[in-house]
Amino acid sequence: MLHSFAALAVTPQLDTGTTAWLLISAALVLLMAPGLAFFYGGMVRSTSVLNMMMMVFGALAVVTVVWVLVGYSIAFGDDLGLGLVGDPTQYLGFAGMLADDPAAAYPVTIFAIFQGLFAVITVALIAGAIADRTKFGTWLLFAGLWTVLVYAPVAHWIFDFSAGDHVGGWMANSLMAKDFAGGTAVEINSGAAGLAVALVLGKRIGFGRDPMRPHNLTLTMIGAGLLWFGWFGFNAGSALAANNLAAIVFVNTLLAGCTGLLAWLLVEKLRDGHATSFGAASGVVAGLVAITPACGFVTPIGAMLVGITAGAICSLAIGLKYKLGYDDSLDVVGVHLVGGLVGTIIIGLLASKAVTDVDGLFYGGGVDQLGRQLVAAGATFAFSFIATALLAIALEKTIGFRVHEDDEASGVDLVLHAETAYDLHASTGGARPHVGHGSGTLLP
Amino acid sequence: MKLVTAVIKPHKWEDVRAALETIGITGMTVSEVSGYGRQKGHTEVYRGAEYDITLVPKIRVEVLLDEGDAESVIETIVNAAQTGKIGDGKVWVSPVESVVRVRTGDRDQAAI
Numbered sequence: 001m002l003h004s005f006a007a008l009a010v011t012p013q014l015d016t017g018t019t020a021w022l023l024i025s026a027a028l029v030l031l032m033a034p035g036l037a038f039f040y041g042g043m044v045r046s047t048s049v050l051n052m053m054m055m056v057f058g059a060l061a062v063v064t065v066v067w068v069l070v071g072y073s074i075a076f077g078d079d080l081g082l083g084l085v086g087d088p089t090q091y092l093g094f095a096g097m098l099a100d101d102p103a104a105a106y107p108v109t110i111f112a113i114f115q116g117l118f119a120v121i122t123v124a125l126i127a128g129a130i131a132d133r134t135k136f137g138t139w140l141l142f143a144g145l146w147t148v149l150v151y152a153p154v155a156h157w158i159f160d161f162s163a164g165d166h167v168g169g170w171m172a173n174s175l176m177a178k179d180f181a182g183g184t185a186v187e188i189n190s191g192a193a194g195l196a197v198a199l200v201l202g203k204r205i206g207f208g209r210d211p212m213r214p215h216n217l218t219l220t221m222i223g224a225g226l227l228w229f230g231w232f233g234f235n236a237g238s239a240l241a242a243n244n245l246a247a248i249v250f251v252n253t254l255l256a257g258c259t260g261l262l263a264w265l266l267v268e269k270l271r272d273g274h275a276t277s278f279g280a281a282s283g284v285v286a287g288l289v290a291i292t293p294a295c296g297f298v299t300p301i302g303a304m305l306v307g308i309t310a311g312a313i314c315s316l317a318i319g320l321k322y323k324l325g326y327d328d329s330l331d332v333v334g335v336h337l338v339g340g341l342v343g344t345i346i347i348g349l350l351a352s353k354a355v356t357d358v359d360g361l362f363y364g365g366g367v368d369q370l371g372r373q374l375v376a377a378g379a380t381f382a383f384s385f386i387a388t389a390l391l392a393i394a395l396e397k398t399i400g401f402r403v404h405e406d407d408e409a410s411g412v413d414l415v416l417h418a419e420t421a422y423d424l425h426a427s428t429g430g431a432r433p434h435v436g437h438g439s440g441t442l443l444p
Numbered sequence: 445m446k447l448v449t450a451v452i453k454p455h456k457w458e459d460v461r462a463a464l465e466t467i468g469i470t471g472m473t474v475s476e477v478s479g480y481g482r483q484k485g486h487t488e489v490y491r492g493a494e495y496d497i498t499l500v501p502k503i504r505v506e507v508l509l510d511e512g513d514a515e516s517v518i519e520t521i522v523n524a525a526q527t528g529k530i531g532d533g534k535v536w537v538s539p540v541e542s543v544v545r546v547r548t549g550d551r552d553q554a555a556i
Contacts, residue, residue: 211495213488272489282491318491331491 019106021242022114028233029117033060033124035230039223039281040128043330046215047411048132049421055127055139062143063123067116067152068094074152075115076160083170086156105241114237115159119151121234122186128330129194132204132212133408136416138401142197142391150193150387154185154380177376178351178358178369180249181238183293183344184380191337192384194328200392201402203327205409212329217277224281228257231288235295245296248355252295253288256307260287263311279315282335286314289339290346297351297358305350310342341377348373445540445552446514450505451477452525452533457503463524464507467516473506483530502533508543508556 037056041049063071070088077086091097097108123143127134158179160168171177171184179185204212214220235253239246264283265275290310291303298306318334321327328334348370351360359365395401402408407415414420452460457474464472478499485498509517514537521535545555 211497213490213495268489268492272492272494274489276489278490315492319493322493 013102013105014107015105015241017242018240019110021246022106022110022237022240025233025237026110026114026117028230029114029121029237030060030230032121032227032230032234033057033117035223035226036121036124037223038219039227039285040131040330042216042219042221042223043128043214044131045212045411046422047420048413049215049219050417050419051134051136051412052127052131054136054417055134056124058136058140059124059127059143060120062140063120063147063151064113064116066144066147067119068113071119071147071152072112072116074148075155076112079156079160079167079169083157083168083174085153086160086169111240115155118182118186118234119147119155122151122182122190123147125186125190125332125336126194126197129198129328129332130201131329132412133201133402134412135400135403136412138395138399141399142395142401145391146193146388149391150384151185151189154189154384157380158184158376171376171379175372175375177344177372178297178347179293179344179376180296181235181292183290183340183347184376187289187292187336187340188344188377188380189340189384191333191335191340192381193388194332195326195337196385196388197392197401198326198328198333200389200396203325204329205405207327208322208325214278217281220281221277224284228284228288231257231292235292239296245356248300249295251300252291252298252303252306255300255303256287256291256295256310257284258287259304259307260284260290260311260314261307263287263308264315267312267315282318282331283311283315286310286335286339289314289336290343293340293343294347294350297347297356297360299350299352299354302350302352306343306346309346310339313342314339337381341381344377345370345373445543445556446509446511447538447540448507448509448514448517448521448535449538450521450525450533450535451479451502452505452521453527453531454501454503456525456527456532457505459524460505460521463520464517467520469507469509469513469517471507475504475506477502477504481531481534500531508540510553510556 033056037053040056041053044052070092072094073091074086074088077088077090080087094109094112097112101108123146127139157169157171158177160172162168162173231253232250236246236250239249261280261283264279264286268279269275287307287310290306294306295303314335317338318331320334347360349360349362351358351365351369352363353359358369361367361370392401403412403415450460478501480498480500485496485500488495488497505521507517518535518537526532542552543555544551
């Protein structure tokens with residue numbers, strides 16, 4: 001009797017704690033999308049805040065649908081041969097994944113949609129590079145195509161581990177680069193893509209000359225807060241269990257956000273004389289970006305160093321667009337590409353066997369892991385930049401990607417969505433009909 | 445009749461209003477305006493990018509007066525609005541040919 005109980009205990013079976021944590025984690029990652037909409041929405045001018053939010057919400061809708069149809073299969077289906085892409089037909093529409101598997105710790109559908117929400121946030125991040133000047137319809141088409149052509153293959157490379165009969169991607173299994181929650185697939189990928197589309201679309205009218213101040217930094221602060229909250233699902237959920245590692249990752253995620261904030265503010269204080277709210281919001285995100293790949297490999301002290309490094313380097317990197325002359329409007333390159341590179345590479349320095357199975361250079365592990373991290377970062381950047389540029393050029397040459405300059409000057413909210421975000425004049429914004437500037441008549 | 449126009453710092457508006465009330469001024473027109481003087485505007489920094497903000501927010505107060513009241517009103521406004529720092533504003537007086545109260549049709553002195 002005792003023997004059979006022991007046998008039961010070692011048989012894998014549904015773990016309700018882990019399943020519950022993954023359901024919550026997926027919901028937390030979903031919350032990052034509206035969080036990003038607020039974060040970005042506050043940064044743009046008041047004439048394009050709704051469009052910015054719509055690009056994020058639109059990406060959420062399109063990418064989720066595409067992911068369930070074919071994206072998941074490309075990312076996590078059996079490898080087609082070289083570790084580059086999974087079988088796109090294997091899990092079409094989540095086929096064959098719905099039956100209850102009593103031997104699995106959690107249902108595969110929750111893993112699949114958790115990963116799908118990673119794709120959502122990655123695509124949505126790119127929108128920040130092309131604020132104020134993008135055709136909404138083309139953006140939705142881009143979001144769907146980019147998920148299939150760029151995100152899903154890179155996710156296959158780094159997130160799809162070989163197990164049993166299943167063969168996964170080259171970075172995770174042959175190269176053995178480490179990426180806990182998306183330094184390559186999410187951060188470097190979105191940053192490189194943002195740079196590519198920003199270059200294809202060109203600068204906003206008046207970039208570098210007209211003030212393009214953020215119109216509402218309180219929205220940006222709210223967005224940063226929601227992103228931080230959601231990031232716990234993103235990172236600690238990537239432990240794929242409610243266990244000790246998830247707890248360490250949770251602590252690391254918190255610490256890197258804190259030190260990222262402090263480091264960014266310190267750079268600002270020294271450079272500009274003021275510690276700003278915009279700097280605080282940006283510093284949190286920079287720290288979180290960088291800890292994303294590293295959170296499951298570094299100690300809490302390591303996480304603090306990751307946050308400090310990213311906060312300082314990203315706050316300096318965002319000035320690059322003025323020096324080099326590309327209009328990455330909301331600093332997707334400066335924060336996500338640079339932060340993702342910092343986090344991915346720093347694993348090679350700060351990884352510790354006190355947390356998982358690998359030591360970085362500073363913990364006596366030599367330069368092997370550092371080399372692997374550099375290859376993964378470089379390959380992701382090169383593939384994402386080139387593939388995204390080709391896709392964006394194809395869309396620009398066919399259906400057009402950038403709005404007409406008159407529409408850009410009028411503000412894309414009004415032109416693309418027939419809405420304006422704010423009516424702050426009580427005398428012209430009331431419910432009753434009125435005349436004069438800003439007047440409107442309710443159409444039947 | 446005269447029109448006294450004052451452009452002042454926004455945070456001084458309440459002091460100016462109270463001071464004008466003590467000398468018996470019962471009505472005025474107030475608007476939020478922006479502009480700049482010799483000091484120009486100020487600089488704001490967003491993620492390290494500096495923006496020169498040329499236009500500074502101000503309050504414009506306009507008071508219609510009998511000719512003889514103009515000097516005391518100017519003095520009252522200047523005393524109430526003065527901080528001694530740059531950007532305190534300006535007060536000026538213009539001649540007014542005619543004034544009509546819309547409700548009654550009263551004209552000129554009777555309409556003030």
